[in-house]
Amino acid sequence: MPDSLLNGAYRFSVAPMMDYTDRHFRVLMRQVTRRSLLYTEMVVAQALHHSERRERLIGFDPCEHPLALQVGGDDPQLLAEAARMAAERGYDEINLNVGCPSEKVQKGRFGACLMAEPAHVARCVEAMAAAGPLPVTVKHRIGIDDRDSYGELLAFVDALAAAGCARFSVHARKAWLEGLDPKQNRTIPPLRYELVHALKHDRPQLRIELNGGLQDLQTCQQQLQQVDGVMVGRAAYDHPLRWAAVDQELFNDPSRPQASASSVVRGVIPYAERWCSSGGRLWAIARHLVQVVEGVSGARHWRRDLGQAAGERSAGPEVLERAAEQLEERGL
Numbered sequence: 001m002p003d004s005l006l007n008g009a010y011r012f013s014v015a016p017m018m019d020y021t022d023r024h025f026r027v028l029m030r031q032v033t034r035r036s037l038l039y040t041e042m043v044v045a046q047a048l049h050h051s052e053r054r055e056r057l058i059g060f061d062p063c064e065h066p067l068a069l070q071v072g073g074d075d076p077q078l079l080a081e082a083a084r085m086a087a088e089r090g091y092d093e094i095n096l097n098v099g100c101p102s103e104k105v106q107k108g109r110f111g112a113c114l115m116a117e118p119a120h121v122a123r124c125v126e127a128m129a130a131a132g133p134l135p136v137t138v139k140h141r142i143g144i145d146d147r148d149s150y151g152e153l154l155a156f157v158d159a160l161a162a163a164g165c166a167r168f169s170v171h172a173r174k175a176w177l178e179g180l181d182p183k184q185n186r187t188i189p190p191l192r193y194e195l196v197h198a199l200k201h202d203r204p205q206l207r208i209e210l211n212g213g214l215q216d217l218q219t220c221q222q223q224l225q226q227v228d229g230v231m232v233g234r235a236a237y238d239h240p241l242r243w244a245a246v247d248q249e250l251f252n253d254p255s256r257p258q259a260s261a262s263s264v265v266r267g268v269i270p271y272a273e274r275w276c277s278s279g280g281r282l283w284a285i286a287r288h289l290v291q292v293v294e295g296v297s298g299a300r301h302w303r304r305d306l307g308q309a310a311g312e313r314s315a316g317p318e319v320l321e322r323a324a325e326q327l328e329e330r331g332l
């Protein structure tokens with residue numbers, strides 16, 4: 001049952017973002033919030049078929065739970081195989097990307113263009129749900145091109161719900177498949193939260209999560225009056241510590257002190273030790289960690305020093321020790 005597996009973690013989730021929400025950033029985010037749901041970057045189902053790349057594509061650290069694997073694809077069999085693999089690997093959920101408008105993804109006939117084919121997406125969801133025990137969820141837009149009426153959105157969601165979709169993560173913008181690039185498609189089409197609210201109102205039995213443009217905890221709290229979950233992308237990556245009170249305030253969990261910049265860096269060190277001792281480069285972790293210090297004097301120096309030290313080929317976790325000490329000395 002989805003809720004018992006995820007313990008309601010989808011109340012707040014960090015959106016899947018290619019090149020950003022890799023395993024290292026997710027470990028960082030885990031120092032900020034233990035309760036929320038994290039997503040991988042999108043992994044193309046077809047790529048998972050090839051075993052030699054699998055570990056790199058879907059490997060993760062146990063501290064990342066609860067964790068959803070996001071996949072892209074349009075072949076029910078390959079998607080079912082991905083769902084089976086996700087379950088074997090210990091993921092908590094599998095999510096299908098029906099929101100990405102990039103040209104490359106469109107050429108593969110998946111992502112946002114699948115919104116025009118609800119019956120086909122329903123077959124994909126059905127195959128994924130039948131393949132294993134994981135909840136199958138879908139991330140999608142409110143519409144594409146001129147197929148953007150509320151009726152079409154409702155029909156899309158109804159078809160997927162009947163196929164076994166456990167939750168809908170709705171990016172509250174339509175996507176223009178021609179004429180706008182992915183970045184423009186995340187800013188130019190207006191946000192229409194009212195359509196997501198209407199969806200929850202008209203289908204109260206479905207789990208509906210709102211995504212797009214959420215900037216702070218207070219706005220998330222307000223949105224949670226109307227939907228079951230909120231999903232934050234860019235504002236989580238750019239300002240991880242902005243979300244330090246998520247567990248306390250959105251999950252009503254006072255058991256942990258709020259994260260600080262130094263506690264995040266320190267918290268990542270055991271993971272960095274595991275990563276570096278298995279041959280990984282520290283830079284892969286440090287490139288995200290620079291995000292935890294902002295808006296204080298000396299931030300740029302600290303970032304630069306960390307970047308330089310971590311960029312050395314031989315750099316190890318001791319670089320993070322020093323970076324954490326510098327922050328602790330300043331009470332950050």
Ligand SMILES: Cc1cc2nc3c(=O)[nH]c(=O)nc-3n(C[C@H](O)[C@H](O)[C@H](O)COP(=O)(O)O)c2cc1C
Binds near residue numbers: 070214235
């Ligand atoms: C750099 C970047 C990469 C993204 N990659 C993905 C992805 O792999 N899968 C996906 O469903 N959405 C992806 N998105 C979209 C986000 O998940 C999210 O829907 C979008 O950024 C809107 O939320 P926000 O305003 O909180 O950032 C990406 C967004 C950004 C900025």
